[in-house]
Amino acid sequence: MIGRRRIGGDGFPYALALLGAGAMFMEILDATIVATALPAIAADLGVRPLDAAVVVTSYLITLAILIPLSGWVADRFGVRRVFLIAGAVFTAASAACAVAPDLTTLVVMRVLQAAGGAMMVPVGRLAVLRTVERGQLVRAIAYLTWPALIAPVVAPLIGGLIVTHTDWRVIFAINIPIGIVGLGAAVIWCRPSETGDARRRLDLLGVALTTLAVASAILAAQEVSADRPRGVVVAAWLVGAVIVGGLAVRRMRTSSYPLLNLDVLRVHSFASVVGFGTVYRLVISAVPFLLPLMFQLQFGWSPVAAGAMVTALFLGNVVIKPLTTPMMRRWGIRRVLMVDLLVSVIAFGAIAGLGPDSAGAIIAIVLVVSGSLRSIGFSAYNTLAFADVESSELSDANALHAAVQELGSAFGVALGAVAVSAFAALDVLPAGAYSAAFLLLAVLMLVCVVGAFRLPDRAGERAVGPA
Structure with missing residues (x-):
């Protein structure tokens, strides 16, 4: 079995967990540092x-399209082999991004980079x-959650420092040494005992339908955010996305070897995360995209100042993270989510009330609170996702969860760009279109509140344990 190498005497695979967390950190950092x-x-x-937002969305879209293939590829060719090849592709594509001469080339290389990720x-x-083991799930999720919480909020500061003191191309070049170190660690910590399953077939029609559905939806969003959006084109892409998306779901439900096994959605807690958790991911993914732009383009701040302020979200993550698991164990995931999401609605309203004249201390406090809420919600959803999924279904659940989460991230960035473009003429709010965008995010967060209320009282208890 791959990854059984352990550090420590309690049977937990620390080395493998750190490697997985490191890979996730690098991929998420690269997805968000560009903002x-x-x-x-x-x-x-x-x-x-x-x-230029297409540099971000193209990356996230590719992740959303290709991640469903990860389960099949891993089972077909073996985890170690796939991980090493993917890491090499990611690193090589990063080098190509660093020397891209124009936007088109940069986007193409970002797509290749995302294919590795x-x-x-x-x-x-x-x-x-x-x-x-089942009892170690919370600890494993904690390792895998930290990168998703930290990377999006430290990325703006790192990006700001790089842009101010060097060149934006360095953002991609720094992946080269990190990737090389990661590949070396994978060679050491991932044992080559897994050979893969040559019998598992790939549903090519399912792949094609899923790709077309996602691409159509994103093209509709791109058209909405254009200088002069064409209503007929937007409607055509949206209708196409709905129709083809419906066909893709039908194919996955009827195929004997589906791209994504939707049977795992019968697990209520997992289905809730796939649905409402994806909306949550959409909302929180829009924040690290909108804040740096708002601070630079609306408030007139420098890239470094904007990035430094966004790190206040990280401070909130750090302060609250050690308390997240005890809270879930004491009050249950359902109750924690309900309170967290309701307060998050208020927090987005507070961000919408910020303007160029707002005191820096007030902005920082609002972002620290928002970051704390983000940490709690993200940890709760990620723990809940696999809490009730049986071991035999982990591959299918992992692929489906990863795909919809990345899709949520892509649409979060796209929604942010669309909202700012659509509300561009709005100047009655403190930060204009950006304030309106955050109010829209607050409304979407209410959808997540509904999902939390619908959870069973003891949802996810298998993972966190009784109080």
Whole structure:
């Protein structure tokens, strides 16, 4: 079994968990670090900052499209082999991004980079989940949750420092040494005993339908955020996304070898995470995209100042994270989620009330509170996701969960760009279109509140244990 190498005497695979967490950190950091650099990238390549957002969305879309293949690829070729090849592709594509001469080339290389990340991260997580016992699930999820919490909020500061003192291309170049070290660690910690299953078939029609559905939806969002959106084009792409998406779901339910096994959705807690948890991911993914742009383009701050302020979210994550598991164990995931999501609605309203004249201390406090709420909600959803899933279904659940979460992230960034473009003429709110965008996120968070109320009282108790 891959990844059984352990550090310590309690049977927990620390080395493998750290490797999986490291891969996830690098992939998420790369997905979000670009946000602070968008104005610089746009200026260098001669496009609008919102047009340059395709550098972010193309990456996330590719992840969403290819991650469903991760379960099949891992089972077909073996976890270790896939992880190593994916890491090499990610590293090589990062080097290509660093020397891209124009926006088109950069986007193409970002797609290739995301192709590596789409295999590297879910396969690494799957190796950890397959290795740990049920009682170790909370600890494993904690390792795998930290990167998703930390990377999006430290990325703006790192990006700001790089853009201010060097060149935006360094953002991609730094992945080269990190990738090389990660590949070396994978060679040491991942044992080559898993050979894969040559009998598992791939549903090519399911792949095609899923890809077309996701691409159609994103193209609709791109058209909405254009200078002069064409209503007929938007409607055509949306209708196409709905129709093809319906066909993709039908194919997955009827195929004898589906791309994603939707039978795992019969587990109520997992289904709730796939549905309402994806909306949550959409909302929180829009925040690290919107804040650096708001601080630079609306408040007139420098990239470093904008990035430094966004790290207040990270401070909130750090302060509250040690208390998250005890809270879930004491009050249960359902109750924790309900309170957290309701207060998050208020927090988004507070962010919408910030403006260029707001005191820096007030902005920091609001972001620290928002970061704390983000940490609690993210940990609760990730713990709940696999709490009631049986070991035999982990591969299917992992692939489906990863796909919808990345899709939620992609649509979160796209929604942020669309909202800012749609509300561009709105100047009655403190931060104009950005305030309106955060109010929209508050409304979407209410949808998550409904999902939390519908959870059973003891949802996820198998993972966190009784109080």
